[in-house]
Amino acid sequence: MLSFRLDNSQQRSWPDYLAERAAVAHDPRLQRFFSTGCPAPDTPIGEAPLLALDMETTGLDANRHAIVSIGLVPFTLQRITPGASRYWVLKPPRPLTESSIAYHHITHSEIDRAPDLSDIAEELLEAMAGRLIVAHYYRLERSFLDSAFEARLGEGLRFPMLDTMVLEAKRYRHSWRARLASWVGKPQASIRLQDSRDRYGLPAYTSHHALTDALATAELLQAQIAYHHSPQTPIGSLWV
Amino acid sequence: MSVELQEVREHMGRHAPFDTLSDELLDEVASNIEVAYFKAGTDIHHYGQTISELCYIRQGAVDVYRRNGELYSRRGEGEIFGQFSLLRDNLVRFPSQAIEDTLLYYIPAEVFRRLCEEDDNFADFVELERPRLEATVDKYRRNNDMMITRVRKLVTRRPVMIEASASVQQAAQRMREENVTSALIYEASTSVDESQARYTFTDSQGRAWTLIGILTDVDFRNRVLAAGLAGNLPVIDIVSRPPRTIQSDESIHEAMLCMLRNNIHHLPVLHRRYPVGVLHLSDIVRYETNSSLYLVNNIFSQPSAKGLAQLSTDVRAAFVRMVSDGADSRMIGSALSTIGRSFTRRLLELAEEELGPPPVPYCFMALGSMARNEQVIVSDQDNALVLDDRFDAERHDDYFAALAQRVSDGLAACGYAYCKGNIMATNPRWRQPLSVWKRYFSEWIARPDPQALLDSSIFFDLDAVHGEETFVEQLQDLVAEQASQSPRFLAAMARNALNRKPPLGFFRGFVMENTGEHKNSINLKRRGTAPMVDLIRVHALACRSRAQNSFARLDDIAQTQLLPEGSGERIRYALEFISMVRIRHQALDIEEERDPDNNVEPENVSSEERHNLKDAFLVLSNAQKFLGFRYPMPRSR
Structure with a gap:
């Protein structure tokens, strides 16, 4: 069973962590990323530049499975801009199994032509x-x-993140x-992406794709x- | 285009006015949208705010308000708002609020302008009130001009085609099987004979044929039996040729002339050179029977009230026919009023034949829609009798009471329901000499009481139907003279004209009321045409117009400064549009064998009609506001 409790040990000092990493990074790309840093923890969420990220993987274990696609949708609390979204299909080091192909709607030939993560x-x-x-x-x-x-x-590569699933769990699980509801035997509210969206009157998207899910996540955060x-609300009180 | 934008595109592509955009423009819209979420109860636009985007509702519902807080419109999934500001100076005049959790797509102003420039349909859709309504009404009228009914409309089956080599008997057998009275005779086309070229056509397999002639029942009698010939004769020997033909896009009138000129009863109909049917004289007769002209003739030849009552189904047929021929509301209103007047006149003639000549002259007066020449298929009878001043109730009233009763009962039998308010010549109060009528009108005008006028506003649409027309003309003169001089009267009439307000429009499957309430249907007469007619009447009275028809009244009003620039035209288009929706729904009711009424259910209103109706209601609502302001009640003395 997965736990969605906050990892307090890391919440204490994301800016410090990023600064330390910037100081010791060897790879120039990572060095640039870490030294740019993140918005300060007291930045109101309404003023922070945000980026919804969703990826599809060949499984759930980061040590055994690989990333096959990444979708990014930039947004703010006021506006989501799907026109500026980014999307990559990636070639995993290990070949795809048939079952994951069916799930991701990504085909062998797409994967064969795809770059490795290091290329992008x-x-x-x-x-x-x-x-x-x-x-999410x-x-x-x-x-x-x-x-x-x-x-x-x-x-x-680690950085602070806002998790719409954690926000949802705080409200509907913790x-x-x-807790009272669960103690008297009521079924727990589902905090899956679409079930969460339903609670806020957000539409169901037909496709399951890193980009649609990233868009769906951005909309969910606004809601x-x-x-x-x-x-x-300062972002430092929300990030994980 | 990326996947999440395809979701956006797919949704927008299902809703007007995006549904008719080219793929390229739709791609452009989807690629440029931005998204934002609004919790129920949150404001979206504030009054006076500057905006630079059109709003599209992906999910949820949004209320749009007037500045004074009155609800202006409720928009749901797939609908847009904000276009009015973008078309002017980008300042918000209609603030908006999410009334459900709402997900919006924003379309940037540059994209919106490009859509307006490159797609006429889109431009018509987002333009304010008048242009959209105007475009629709005009489009309808243009179609009407082209719809001088064409021959092809009467062709109901393909022609029976028989090869020239068949025997007379085989031809007769085939015609028996197909149950037709005529067949077209053709043969394979061989020579390139110039004289035959106009009868040469190609079938679906690409073979060329020549139409030789037509064979009719009469030919079997005259050319076979009477001539003593046998059934094994080739059919080509007895065929009438060359055939007289008509093109399928010629008018029915032309077809009729062709038959009369050539003394034939069957006329092959060609599309270019391909035979598509055969027109029989009886098809034309049947068609003409449904025309209102024929109907009026028929009314005057009926020997009894009973005979007249039997014509009421013909009235419905003529009505449906006019609607499907594309007549506009003024043509239909005037045709149906002419029919109504004809019934009344014929009933009066019949009554006079029975009761003898009237003891003093009279005029039978139509009121309300018949007087305005705006009758539709659902109509009450509203009438009165204006009698000569020599009228003596003791001696003469029995006669006129009987006369009125006969007419009223006769009209009821013909489908004109008795007036619920008892405004009929059968009511002694409305069966009076001219001098009394003059007093009635002078009283109404000089001492207007809104409550009393509520019941009598119908008397301010008046016209003579039969008898001494000058009686009613004198009353019309009196009204035109006195009404315009009495601000109190005009104010009272104006106040009454504001009693029935239009709804806001439609929302999902409902009619939206200004209060935010939802209804399942709308009475287009009570909430649309009647209040429009009421307000036109007030302006007409103010400018001493003697016209009774609403469109004619608008013509008179246009000669004055009573209405702000352009407002009269808007009212004209709105009245025409609402009238036509009402009329078309009644025609549909008749065709689907329901009792026609004035109620329209939102599910039977097409999306285009919805938008136009909403505009028309807005025109009405604005015109009502102006009316209240234009004719204020003077302070009491």
């Missing part, structure tokens, strides 16, 4: 630099990016009301902030 690392890091990354279930994105970079460049927080 510069573009990817540039697109992410200076923005607060938003994902950050642990997957964080562990896969970290180990993929570690494997290729000998240096990992609040005293939710969560509108309902449970405010544009003044």
